[in-house]
Amino acid sequence: MLFAVSMTFIDQTIVSIAAPSITQELGLSASGMQWVVNAYLLSLAAFFALGGRLSDLFGHRRIMLIGTLLFVVSSVLCGCVPEGGLAQTWLIFFRATQGLGAALMFPAALAVVIAVFPVERRGRALALFFGLSGALTAIGPLLGGWLTTWTWRAIFWVNVPVAVVAIVLTVLARIPESRRPERLDVVGAVLVALGMGLSVLGFQQASAWGWSSVATWACIVGGLAILLIFLGYERRTSQPLIDFDVFRDRAFTIDNLVLFFAMLAFVPVFFFASVYAQVSLSASPNQAALFLLYFFIGFGIASQWGGKILDKRGARPAMKIGCAVGAVGFYLWAQKMTDLSMHDQWPYVALSGAGIGFLLAPASTDAVNRSIGASYGEVTGITQTVRNYAAAVGMAVFGTVLTHVSTDRISSTLQGRGLPADEADSAARQVAESVTGHPDGQGPSGDGPVAEALQSAGDAIRMDFAEANQWVFYGMAIALAVAFVCSLAHPGTRVTEQPPES
Numbered sequence: 001m002l003f004a005v006s007m008t009f010i011d012q013t014i015v016s017i018a019a020p021s022i023t024q025e026l027g028l029s030a031s032g033m034q035w036v037v038n039a040y041l042l043s044l045a046a047f048f049a050l051g052g053r054l055s056d057l058f059g060h061r062r063i064m065l066i067g068t069l070l071f072v073v074s075s076v077l078c079g080c081v082p083e084g085g086l087a088q089t090w091l092i093f094f095r096a097t098q099g100l101g102a103a104l105m106f107p108a109a110l111a112v113v114i115a116v117f118p119v120e121r122r123g124r125a126l127a128l129f130f131g132l133s134g135a136l137t138a139i140g141p142l143l144g145g146w147l148t149t150w151t152w153r154a155i156f157w158v159n160v161p162v163a164v165v166a167i168v169l170t171v172l173a174r175i176p177e178s179r180r181p182e183r184l185d186v187v188g189a190v191l192v193a194l195g196m197g198l199s200v201l202g203f204q205q206a207s208a209w210g211w212s213s214v215a216t217w218a219c220i221v222g223g224l225a226i227l228l229i230f231l232g233y234e235r236r237t238s239q240p241l242i243d244f245d246v247f248r249d250r251a252f253t254i255d256n257l258v259l260f261f262a263m264l265a266f267v268p269v270f271f272f273a274s275v276y277a278q279v280s281l282s283a284s285p286n287q288a289a290l291f292l293l294y295f296f297i298g299f300g301i302a303s304q305w306g307g308k309i310l311d312k313r314g315a316r317p318a319m320k321i322g323c324a325v326g327a328v329g330f331y332l333w334a335q336k337m338t339d340l341s342m343h344d345q346w347p348y349v350a351l352s353g354a355g356i357g358f359l360l361a362p363a364s365t366d367a368v369n370r371s372i373g374a375s376y377g378e379v380t381g382i383t384q385t386v387r388n389y390a391a392a393v394g395m396a397v398f399g400t401v402l403t404h405v406s407t408d409r410i411s412s413t414l415q416g417r418g419l420p421a422d423e424a425d426s427a428a429r430q431v432a433e434s435v436t437g438h439p440d441g442q443g444p445s446g447d448g449p450v451a452e453a454l455q456s457a458g459d460a461i462r463m464d465f466a467e468a469n470q471w472v473f474y475g476m477a478i479a480l481a482v483a484f485v486c487s488l489a490h491p492g493t494r495v496t497e498q499p500p501e502s
Helices: 002-026 030-058 060-079 087-116 119-150 159-172 186-209 214-236 244-248 250-263 268-279 285-313 315-339 342-369 376-415 421-434 449-456 458-487
Strands: none
Touching: 002 030, 002 060, 002 087, 002 119, 002 159, 002 268, 002 285, 030 060, 030 087, 030 186, 030 376, 060 087, 060 159, 087 119, 087 376, 119 285, 119 342, 186 214, 186 376, 214 244, 244 250, 250 315, 250 342, 250 376, 250 458, 268 285, 268 342, 268 376, 268 458, 285 315, 285 342, 315 342, 315 458, 342 376, 342 458, 376 421, 376 458
């Protein structure tokens, strides 16, 4: 199961490292590149509940194998994207099918692990599971940096040998199969996918359409309205995709609120930190990967402590520590960004990772332990839907913030070098949209006034981009602070018995 889910974790980070190279070679816009990342996250969020339910209905092992096959085939096709006008659509589409494969695979794999371990050992087991997954995720940036120097396409093809090992081990393993003879809620699956897709589309496109645009708010409000319709439909149907009765347990609700606000930062941080390192710090992909490695060192160490705290004292202490440490870490990291020194930032990068490491496994495990009728696939689907929807919203909202603030900062810099306001605004938008703005090696060509102003403003633009990223990372600190407030409402009770099989 670890081999299987490692692909989903690695894929959340490896693409972020290669983002500037992909954007440059295929000529993608900044919003297009964000959608290459976001399509995967959105597909995960939209279909996780479906994946968990299918796992319950048709067997964890079978759905895990189907998800793995879909994931690896989509990975190969992502690596085979043709150049030209079709490139952006191709890459976004197969990233979405990758996300669908992961949405089938992950809840099934996690349900197997949960079913194998008794409640009293589950905290440490899942801490090990998420900790090793986090360690494998750390391979993503390192591997991505190395592979990108050869070809960025290899970051997708690397999933093939991992998938082969996962499939062989799954076939050989003695995995207990259980099925629930119930019908699949197709209407619910369609409604939740549409609602999540529309709402995140609105957040994502706000940077291009503007917050005053009717289209922006139509998508956001329309998506949320569909999710409310989904909620009402699920309450009335006899065999729902998601049994919302589980939210009557206050601890389960708090677990998911903590996960939601924490995941606004976790996953998006990989994309924004990688781009920041390569733009503001003029780092190579390999150096950007090492920058993110500090995050995973903190994450890996703290996740083991979090699991031990869960087993001994319950989820509440671990969540409180994790949220507090994470909020402080992201805040201090943001403050150091304008120093433009990777060396000065690493303690705060590691502290941010430690905060996420403390809370991730305890919140997820405590939520799953409170499942109704031992439906681990279904409840895992709920928690992972919350996590990945939050990650998609975080990518969209923070991407909008980064684009707007960097455009304003760069425009002011160019106006200070003599460009008229209109020309400065236009050039600033182009630089902000490119996201590859590596002023050292990728400066604009030509000898016009705009090109000359941009070429002479390389250092200032790096600082402008760093200041824009500060706003993003302050936002992540606020998200962890809100998660901390939510964690205070957790009743502190512990699950000590296995839920009865229905």
